[in-house]
Amino acid sequence: KQKQIFTEDIGNGKQDNGFEMLSDSDQFGNALKAMKEKLDEQRERQLMRRKEDEIQDKINIGLAEFGNILRKNNSNIDDLCNETVRNIIHYTDANYGAIYIYDDDDPNDIHLMMKSTYAADKKKYMVKKISLYEGIVGTCAVEKTMQIIDDVPKDYVKIGSGFGNAMPGSLIVMPLLLNDEVFGVLELCRTDKFEEYRIKFLEKISEEIASTISYVKENTKNLFKLQEKGKRLDDYTK
Numbered sequence: 001k002q003k004q005i006f007t008e009d010i011g012n013g014k015q016d017n018g019f020e021m022l023s024d025s026d027q028f029g030n031a032l033k034a035m036k037e038k039l040d041e042q043r044e045r046q047l048m049r050r051k052e053d054e055i056q057d058k059i060n061i062g063l064a065e066f067g068n069i070l071r072k073n074n075s076n077i078d079d080l081c082n083e084t085v086r087n088i089i090h091y092t093d094a095n096y097g098a099i100y101i102y103d104d105d106d107p108n109d110i111h112l113m114m115k116s117t118y119a120a121d122k123k124k125y126m127v128k129k130i131s132l133y134e135g136i137v138g139t140c141a142v143e144k145t146m147q148i149i150d151d152v153p154k155d156y157v158k159i160g161s162g163f164g165n166a167m168p169g170s171l172i173v174m175p176l177l178l179n180d181e182v183f184g185v186l187e188l189c190r191t192d193k194f195e196e197y198r199i200k201f202l203e204k205i206s207e208e209i210a211s212t213i214s215y216v217k218e219n220t221k222n223l224f225k226l227q228e229k230g231k232r233l234d235d236y237t238k
Contacts, residue, residue: 055197081116178210
């Protein structure tokens with residue numbers, strides 16, 4: 001009777017209370033328990049696949065939405081940075097974010113310039129210049145690797161962050177790379193850990209952000225050249 005109930009519970013997907021084996025040589029009982037273990041393993045794999053599919057769906061939706069945001073803001077570097085930080089804050093549920101643009105116009109003064117910051121409660125702008133190797137942000141630009149820090153140092157605010165006086169619980173500092181060339185650094189902080197799917201989203205979207213920054217900077221340079229050429233032509237005409 002116990003084995004019958006046990007089998008019916010398995011068929012109905014219910015949690016069973018097991019049954020008493022007649023002896024160690026109870027072949028039918030051993031077969032039932034082995035079947036239960038295999039079914040449990042299959043159910044666990046199905047749940048994991050479902051979870052992975054849900055995570056991938058969230059990532060794909062985020063990438064599609066963010067792609068539209070980047071395309072709408074590809075004509076001005078300030079607008080691009082503001083919208084990038086604001087929307088990444090929203091998508092990752094972070095408390096603070098900042099974007100730094102890699103500036104190598106002067107070979108003798110290569111640095112990162114904070115272009116935009118965004119806090120969950122209010123938007124704020126800062127002008128902050130960070131040298132290469134300065135703090136986590138400056139080091140990230142040189143080493144070109146994402147840093148995920150859950151045990152944030154107490155003196156982090158003193159080593160190259162715009163987080164202010166509040167202490168984050170988890171920190172991500174991510175280089176914005178395109179063909180292994182750094183175009184900026186993204187800094188995100190929140191009071192608890194970043195979920196795995198949010199980190200995967202950041203890894204995937206970082207190249208698109210870098211590509212858009214590259215596009216805007218190149219267009220800005222070309223526009224400046226055209227303006228300078230126009231000024232010289234006006235002066236010549238006069």
